[in-house]
Amino acid sequence: MHDARDFEIRIWYSAAEGDRCYIAQVVDWPGIMAHGETRESAAREIQIALEGAIELARNNGQSIPVPKLIAHQRI
Numbered sequence: 848m849h850d851a852r853d854f855e856i857r858i859w860y861s862a863a864e865g866d867r868c869y870i871a872q873v874v875d876w877p878g879i880m881a882h883g884e885t886r887e888s889a890a891r892e893i894q895i896a897l898e899g900a901i902e903l904a905r906n907n908g909q910s911i912p913v914p915k916l917i918a919h920q921r922i
Contacts, residue, residue, distance in 0.1 A: 851897040853914040858889050873897055875912050 855874040861867070869886050871893035873879040879900050881892035904911050 849901070849911055849914055849917065851894055851901060853917050854897060855914065855916055856890070856893055858886055875914050876900065
């Protein structure tokens with residue numbers, strides 16, 4: 848089983864009008880994003896969002912994407 852530590856996260860700063868914050872995104876699970884005023888707060892928020900998505904998927908019997916980092920290690 849996979850947990851939040853298995854997923855690649857990308858964090859970048861968005862200076863776009865209305866954003867002006869750090870945005871974090873789960874690379875292998877589109878739609879799971881979070882933001883924060885600092886890189887560290889965005890990292891904390893994305894972990895919370897990812898853990899929630901994993902729990903929700905498991906509770907609803909939905910599949911969880913296989914993280915590419917894990918898939919590459921199996922080769």
